[in-house]
Amino acid sequence: ASFGDHRPSSEPVIGVGDMVSVSIWEAGSGGLFSGPLVADRFSAGSKSALIPEQPVGRDGAISVPYAGRIKVAGRRTQDVQALIENELAGKAIQPQVLVSVTRPISQAVTVTGEGAAGARLPLSGHGDRILDVIAAAGGNRAPVNETFVRLSRGPVTATVPLTTVVSNPKENIYLRPNDVLTLVRDPQTFIAVGALGNSTELPFQADGITLAQALAKARGLSDFAADPAGTFIFRFEPASVVRRLSPSSRLLGTPLVPVVYRIDMRDPNSLFVSQAFRMRNRDLIYVSNAPFTEVQKVLTAFSGVTGPVSSAALAYSYAK
Incomplete structure (x- = not known):
């Protein structure tokens, strides 16, 4: 964003x-x-x-x-x-x-959320950027890498990680009268299970990580147990994305659709795909320790998963 x-x-x-x-x-x-x-x-x-x-x-x-x-x-x-x-x-x-x-009561913005002193603050004549207003409100109480900045301006709302606002001057934009600035603490995690070095729930920073980085945090695929052709990412996607992946899916009537992406690590192209595939909060990575044909049998037990399982190429196209 x-x-x-x-x-x-x-x-x-x-x-x-x-x-x-x-x-x-x-x-x-x-x-x-x-x-x-x-x-x-x-x-x-x-x-x-x-x-x-x-x-x-x-x-x-x-x-x-x-x-x-x-x-x-x-x-x-x-x-x-x-x-x-x-x-x-x-x-x-x-x-x-x-x-x-x-x-200048009308020339003010509202700061809420994790700000140390949520309030309505007047804007100065020379203009104030997001970080100026956060500082004037007393700063951010939550860890920076777990905090998002949500800006509401009229009917439009956008959310950007605080780390991005700090590191990218273009995101530290000028605020306008009646803007609402909300600091939201939302720790990001993914779950790693299966034939990995570390099967657990792992945190990542608000500005995100790639699949390759996530696998590294989980200590990579197990040398002897993992099937390199069976790396899967389970997540909920908006219906608009699933409509392009699988136009005939019977689950398109719901706002969020469960989707499984498969990455075949035997294909060198998949290594590049894994560096472009962005992880999202609450994603689940599963690495099979059985041949892919056995995994297909397991997936048939999930009645709520869209099919067929998406390929690495589709993952690269729609998960960016």
Whole structure:
């Protein structure tokens, strides 16, 4: 999986709920915002007024004296400044306006899951990447090699191993307002059984391993007991994948279909296939210690397994 969009975030705009303050300057005294009470020996100079901080209403507007309700939602601060100056022209003395977003509530992301302090965090003006926000939330409590980063943006959700985000700058993308970032601890394991040096459940890192690496973790095929033609991988595949492997399968009505891949280690090409075949969480590797014809008899006992058993070539095509 990949987050894909690594473009810088767009320039922030004001949103509903943001806290906004407005300062107005006039070129001289005696204007709307520079009455005689504030006049002094420098009265010919500019005078200013600070409008108290206020939230952007549900209508996307704020109130400015003598200018009324000003639509600010979806606009940059400099655009709002120009709009207020235009509304005050002819009323105030050469008005100059400064608009500041004191609390950018709408420019925030939500961090949940294994983050040390799950919260809604504001984005800075220069833009924040995934690792910036994770650090601001207190970091990740789970082991990095067991953690996945799940990013939800609108209707789209993508999941990438945290180790990939750390090692690949293109995956450490800029976050956008209202993104939801979830840190998920999901230890990855596979089960190795049969004529292997170590028949057990073995862990692997979140960024994955190949079949060749998995066999190495299981101490390889047993020299005297293993049948090199009988290496099998049992897993559940989406129906869309099985439809290409076996269009006539009677199990295509279910979302996940049990599938068996066979690798013949006597074929040199299979060694290359094993280096490209990616293992998945909860896969089962079985190495036969009997001739392949005997294994076929065993497989007939599995009523829920799609058939025929997929070849190494198909495994290479669809398991990448």
